[in-house]
Amino acid sequence: MSEKGGEKEFDFDENDPLLGLSAADLSGPKVTRRTMLKLLAATGVSLSSLWGMDSFVEAQGTGGHLKAGWLTDQITTLDPAQINQILQFQAASNVFNGLVHVDTELIPRGDLAKDWEVSEDGTEWTFKLREGVLFHNGVEFTADDVLFTYNRSKDPEKSQHAAVLEPVEKLEKLGKYSVKFTLKQPSAAFLIKVLERTSGRAMTIVNKEAIEEMGPTEYGIKPVGTGAFKVVEHKLGERLVLEKFDDYFIEGQPKLDKVTYFPIPEPSTLVSALKAGDVHICDDIPDQFVPQLKASPNVEVKIGPGPGFQSIFMNPHREPFTDQKVRLAMAKAIDRQELVDKALFGLGIPAYGPIPPAQKAFFQDLSDKSDQAFAPEEARQLLADAGYSDSFETNVICTPATKRRTQIAANMLKENLGLTVNLKVMDWTVLITHFDNMEFDMLQLGSGADLDPNDSLVDWFRTSSKFNGPKRPKSMEYGFYSNPEVDELVNKQRTTVDLDKRIEMVKELNLKISNDPAAIFLFHPTDDLALNKKVKGFKFIPGLRDLHTVYLEE
């Protein structure tokens, strides 16, 4: 695949690395303890204080009817092939299984796969499947279901995630409980990005009989999986009712008898319902409601690092952002901590690059290393050096939801550099068209659900990245960013087997993307969750709401 403007740009690159891990490290049933320790030891910042440690205590009780409030007008689909919202897979993860699933440290572990082996060259992945696993309709799960799911998911007519399977050369059935994936090139992010229960979606195992019986639309509403809970009722936009699946393959799970999801579009209503005990758990809470929920005697608030970044992109094809000095000056004029405090009520982690703290192994605090670090004097000097001693006027595009943070950033640019930055507030669907077409001066956007460094490095910051101006005019050679050194290093880190070396490279990349500013990095969002205090045994996986170990205390 060519680096510039190639047609076939996907989540995967042919020379995707083994996450810097050797084949032995990556063989199942979970990534080895040594790998995990290495990953943990490499963590730059201790985040344990951010997490409610009680969430890791093994649950003792059982039973209950949990009511969940999801901040949305409906859970439109639960069919893995069609899922495109985090809130959808947060629910679907309780109904389905993948071959692997991440744990609280974002380490992939066996789910429907009992064990697996990787060939030395990293292209052949042989999985042993769990035996005796049943779907909710009583059909036994076998290798045929893996094949059916694979064939369905790679068909763009039936699945939105066909591109995810592009790196797979073929899938073979070796026996009733054994399959082998052959990849076109080695790919370590394979486990997380293709096979993982939720983020992959492409290989979340679906049931052939049920799809044929119901048709794909009905299957999206009341799907049949192998998961801990089965769907018993789904009134779109009103309620989704799950019941305990008695034949679930993990002994003692799930603990709850019943779960009802209520879609609630208005955040004030959701917050009141949490305080009243009408709902016990939510998918997300807007930052401004966190203080009052913390004060509520019924509610416990958990704040974890979220896997993503938020930033303001600058169009390097438009004056004055054609000058790298100007872009850097803009980035230096933002006081991140103040922005987090004012815009997010303190619920965010200042960002200077794309790699989020949830990727514990790869994250590094850049606050005193990055050239983007807040320094208003230097910023003014840079702007003067670039010949912009007079203030200029420019525009920034944002959505109604991101208006507050964008306005605060604009105010900082006014205060520190004397610039007039006008906000242009647009619906998301409109904003994204401007972004794709490179029709903006500045634009506030970011990434979520980044479980692996490649989610940002590969998808956003290479010259040929899929988000890097995909519909730009032909006259533009690249979208919002192009740095040959970055392109080269992204490729290099993908082919580096030694984990420590890969971590160093990712850190170096993070700093390069920060110093030759690809964007003004603002913050890494936190994953905010409110639980009723009766809810026990919840395991907090960043970005997920798995209920397998949860029970209600009466």
Added chain:
Amino acid sequence: MTGYIIRRLIYGILIMLAVTTLVFFLIRAVPGDPVRAMVGFESDPAAVQEIKEKWGFDEPIYVQYGMWFWNVLHGDLGTSIWLKQSVNQVLIEAFPRSLSLVVIAFAMSSLIAIPAGIISAVKRYSLLDYVVTFFAFLGLSMPAFWFGIILIIVFASNLQLLPAFGYESLFENPQAWFLHILLPATAAGVPLIASLSRMTRSAVLEELKQDYVRTARSKGVPELSVILKHVVQNAAIPIVTIMGINLAVLFRGTVVIENVFAIKGLGRMLISGAINRDYPLLQGTILIIAGIFVFTNIFVDILYTYINPTIRYK
């Protein structure tokens, strides 16, 4: 009269068509892409193209309009892009929810406003009159959105007397239905009390000045009978007019209330259709709401002839 009704019905249908045609083209003039809204950010270009073809979005706009219009004539409002369900089915489910809300809110506001208006007319400039006026305007001044949230905080969150959100079926569980509908109906109905009670007050006052009232009183008709039998009946025309307007206003108000109380009614569908650029859903919902407005008007006009037989339509 029959001729008049038929004419009004034909006009009504033409108005509905004009409204939906306008919406059809306006929504397409607004920037934003329904397919992008549906498949999300990290979408596969092949999948996007697939969907565009499936929904006919690659056809010229007049072809799309023609196809839509033809299907509407056959009673088919199309398939919602976002919900992947038939719009007919979605609206059949949504309508009873909005209707429950509107009927209860309408009954509540009318049952409070009309007696309150009569009392403040009869006891004009009394303390009671001022109290009624004060509360009527308090209700009018509160935005339904804000009032709804206050009701939830007080009655659901703090007192824990009523559910904070949601809807239950009337036929499956009437008690739960009523408890769930009470707060949203209050939020929707209370702001309407002001206009209706003020209109009742002035209409009743107007009638009280009439000669026939003096006649009735002087021939010894009891005061209660004078008010209820003579005055209110004669004051009914403006009251019924405002009630008709209120009914339409309530359907419009569902847009806000249903969102606050997480009820999947017509208002929610309207918002969902607009935000997600779900053209078929938006067009279908607008068609139904336009129909409600038009037919409420016709109904009120016909009602006039029963209230006041001197009114004749040709």
